[in-house]
Amino acid sequence: MFCMASTEIGAIMNITKGGLVLFSANSTSSCMELSKRIAERLGVEMGKVQVYQEPNRETRVQIQESVRGKDVFIIQTVSKDVNTTIMELLIMVYACKTSCAKSIIGVIPYFPYSKQCKMRKRGSIVSKLLASMMCKAGLTHLITMDLHQKEIQGFFNIPVDNLRASPFLLQYIQEEIPDYRNAVIVAKSPASAKRAQSFAERLRLGIAVIHGEAQDAESDLVDGRHSPPTAKNVAAIHPSLEIPMLIPKEKPPITVVGDVGGRIAIIVDDIIDDVDSFLAAADTLKERGAYKIFVMATHGLLSSDAPRLIEESAIDEVVVTNTIPHEIQKLQCPKIKTVDISMILSEAIRRIHNGESMSYLFRNIGLDD
Secondary structure: OOOHEEEEHHHHHHHOOOOOOEOOOOHHHHHHOOOOHHHHOOOOOOEEEEEEOOOOEEEEEEOOOOOOOOOOEEEEOOOHHHHHHHHHHHHHHHHHHHOOEEEEEEEEEEOOOOOOOOOOOOOHHHHHHHEEEEHHHHOOOOEEOOOOHHHHHHOOOOOOOEOOOOHHHHHHHHHHHOOOHHHEEEOOOOHHHHHHHHHHHHOOOEEEEEEEOOOOOOOHHHOOOOOOHHHHHHHHHOOOOOOOOOOOOOOOEEEOOOOOOOOOEEEEEEEOOOOOOHHHHHHHHHHHOOOOEEEEEEEEEEOOOOHHHHHHOOOOOOEEEEOOOHHHHHOOOOEEEEEEHHHHHHHHHHHHHHHHHHHHHHHHOOOOO
């Protein structure tokens, strides 16, 4: 009978318990590019799994290797069919949970429905619902990047690491934009001013803020009720109560706070999806004398006719990261450039798997960043 030494048994047990498995939950091949880059940096092979759609459009996931007692990292990049993407992730997480995985860590660079994180009239906080679904499915940890609102982390009852893409975008500015010292960082609305200030302080540049443009400001739609009540309900208020009427908002004329004349204008934001507000900002900056205009954003959704509109606009270049696949949009618009952020995601995976501190990845990041 073959016998194995206790030390060898212990080593094998440690490998099994501490094993790392990397899965891509995407059924679309174009969405797997980021997963492959991360696996290559980690020096591991992608886990064997089948994710596909049944003829009746149901999602089916079949894990084809053992995950028992292992750290499972599920990388999910959001495709155009965002609801299918969510179901693929939830089903895979639950499949790993029922297969006795030691831990299940979701790597979701762009968190879907992140714009729906506040109450709007009689709507709902969808990102809270999505967070609850992920936790219920069996997720034990989440790695994401540049959440639309940092407070979304509070919707989860599991650890959340909200990484930043700004170091990569700052490096791009310094290395790829000639004469960037003659640039000014621009916030296309007051809501983006903190992000613009963060970029400007790190690059030792000036800042400009565009105020007064027609914008779908979330702050105008946040409250869950109409207050004050409409005129026909005023009579229902007790006569002794004198509730002051809220003065309605009125958009001021478009104003650029800061000097952009004869400068390179760099507009920064977290998401670029519907590009109308960026195009309006670019036109305003051109009128004020900016001779070159760049747009920098972490997540390039670039929906609908965005590539065509950018190509025909005053914008010289749009720089986004590969948190979301946009190869088709790049073919339609040569102005779109990509910055690879697989390095920081792979390092986060390595540190979590080895039980190392994540603080190195958050160095020099303040509360307002």
